[in-house]
Each structure stands twice: as C-alpha cells, then as structure tokens.
Amino acid sequence: MRTAEFDKEFVLRQAMAMFMLHGYAKTSMQKLTQATHLHPGSLYGAFGNKKGIFLAATEQYQTDRNTQFTALFEHSNCILDTLKQYLNIIVQECIDGEATKVCLLTKSISEVEGNDPQICHVLRTNLTAYEHAFAQQLQKAIDNKEITNGRSAIELARFCVMGIYGLRTYALTNQDPDALNQLADELLAAIS
Incomplete structure (x- = not known):
C-alpha cells in the first residue's frame, strides 16, 4: 500500500x-x-x-504560537517593550479579522468542556504551557526591575493570559482599533 x-x-x-x-x-x-x-x-x-x-x-497551533512567542522574546532587552509588541500583534490580528477565529484553544475548550476528557486535557495543557511561558518572561522582567509591583510572575502571567483572551473575545463584537489598543495598553499598565 x-x-x-x-x-x-x-x-x-x-x-x-x-x-x-x-x-x-x-x-x-x-x-x-x-x-x-x-x-x-x-x-x-x-x-x-x-x-x-x-x-x-491543536498541536500545530501550539507549535506555531510557541515559535512566534519565543522568537519575539528571544533577544529581548526589555521584556515590557516586547510584551507591548506582542499585544500589538494580537490587536492587529483582531483588527485584520483574525478575531472571527478567536483562538483555537479558548474557542474549543468552551465548546467541548466536559464532552471529551482527552480534548479538554490537551487544551488545558496547552493553555497552562502558554501561562508558564508568560511567567518565565515576566520573571525576567521582575529580575531586571522592569516590574516592581510585588506580584509574582505566575500571578502576572495569569492576569496577562486572562486579559489576552478577554481582548480576543471582546474583539468579536468590537474591532475598533482605538478601543482595542486602549485595552491592550491598560493590560500592560496593570501588569507593570
């Protein structure tokens, strides 16, 4: 064959x-x-x-997103500047119509929650990995004194990931660039 x-x-x-x-x-x-x-x-x-x-x-999606994320932060001298750049990329995806796709992980987890334990496990594992990738970068920012608010890297990472998914969801009903950029700036300000 x-x-x-x-x-x-x-x-x-x-x-x-x-x-x-x-x-x-x-x-x-x-x-x-x-x-x-x-x-x-x-x-x-x-x-x-x-x-x-x-x-x-889903594995390909995570690989693609990890590659994008790693490449962006790989040689970063200022984590907060790179985080702003990353948020700008997300806003641009939303403005360009990518928001209609939301995010494969978040769209799927809300759809299959409880219906398929294997899929739910894979999706949660990927979301946790995303959160930990953020935590690693935010720990660098804390170590470099870019962030001095006293919150741990994992707390900040959770807040950041929640904000990004909220931003993508919000963009489903409002793709106004000014509004999306304002929300991304507020997210960054809350982290720093």
Whole structure:
C-alpha cells in the first residue's frame, strides 16, 4: 500500500482554520477535505478520525504560537517593550479579522468542556504551557526591575493570559482599533 504524501503542516494549518472558524462540532469531514485538498481516505489514514485531526491541528497551533512567542522574546532587552509588541500583534490580528477565529484553544475548550476528557486535557495543557511561558518572561522582567509591583510572575502571567483572551473575545463584537489598543495598553499598565 502506498503512503500518502502531503505537506503535513499545510494540512494541519488548513484544518486549524476550519476548527477556528466553525468550531469542533460544526467542522465536518467534508469541510476538512475541502480545506486540506485531501481525500477523506487520506485524512483518515493519516489522523484516524476528526478527533485525531483536531488533536494534531491543536498541536500545530501550539507549535506555531510557541515559535512566534519565543522568537519575539528571544533577544529581548526589555521584556515590557516586547510584551507591548506582542499585544500589538494580537490587536492587529483582531483588527485584520483574525478575531472571527478567536483562538483555537479558548474557542474549543468552551465548546467541548466536559464532552471529551482527552480534548479538554490537551487544551488545558496547552493553555497552562502558554501561562508558564508568560511567567518565565515576566520573571525576567521582575529580575531586571522592569516590574516592581510585588506580584509574582505566575500571578502576572495569569492576569496577562486572562486579559489576552478577554481582548480576543471582546474583539468579536468590537474591532475598533482605538478601543482595542486602549485595552491592550491598560493590560500592560496593570501588569507593570
């Protein structure tokens, strides 16, 4: 039997886009085959089922976001300046219409909560990893005396992650650049 050859990252990013746009439940195999340009047999052969595609797409999403986050902070001399830059990227995604996709993790966890323990576990694990990545950067800012408010890095990270997800959710109903930038600035001010 011949092994199907395709660009796995492309396929997963296309599947990711479908899950972000339609949600897990409303993303059919037909939508996935149209988006990925693969036959159903190829998708089933590579990923097993829709859940397998979703879990692989979630892993790709987290890899992509981690790469973006790490690259941004990798050579940062001022964590707060880089955090402002990161928030600007999120605001721009919201303004450019990316807000209609919200975030694969948050959209999915609210949809499948309690329905599939394996998916919930994967989503929570990814959200916790995101929080810890923030905590590492914020600890650097505390160590460098950029942040002197007495709050721990993990407290600040939780607040920051909550604010980012709130910002993305708010942008679903209001994509006004001034309002979104103001909220991002207020989030940064509350952290620092």
